Amino acid sequence: MAKGYWIARMDIRDPERYKDYVAATKAPFEKYGARPVARGGAATALEGTARARNVVLEFASVQTAIDCYNSPEYQIAAKIRQKAADGEIVVVEGV
Template identity: 45%
Template sequence: MPAYWIAHVTVTDPARYKGYQALAPQAFAKFGGKFLARGGASDSPEGAGFERHVVIEFPDLATARACYASPEYSVAKAERDGAARVMITMVEGL
């Protein structure tokens, strides 16, 4: 059953965030992640707003979790720390 990362992001340091953008896709590809939404126009009719919204599909929840815990993603995340406000949710699909 597929699973999804749903990430809400507000970039606070665009120059530093570019390091994350350069590294994270490699981790997603290694774990079969497929971008379904990345940035683009959006609305947040309820709750705290974020600038960007990303949805990544993985083969299953275990793989989504493994990607997040991977050394590859850890390196990318370190580049993002201090450069963005982020909320990530992993959810099993239907």
């Protein structure tokens, strides 16, 4: 079974509130076995519009990644994030 990856690209509007989001993700990420591959750090835009913060999380499968996103625990965190940042989250299948 192929692993699943979250790719999250964010521009943070409220850094203090975003810290609350990060804290709220701890429980769902642990529950669903999320493993950070890239979290913040330097990024270089080669094409298109870059975002200030980029995160890649590895999950055991695409379905696990989707289940984590849809979980009640993560949806609490998502509501916090949506007030603090603009961005996109996609799930992709690993090779």
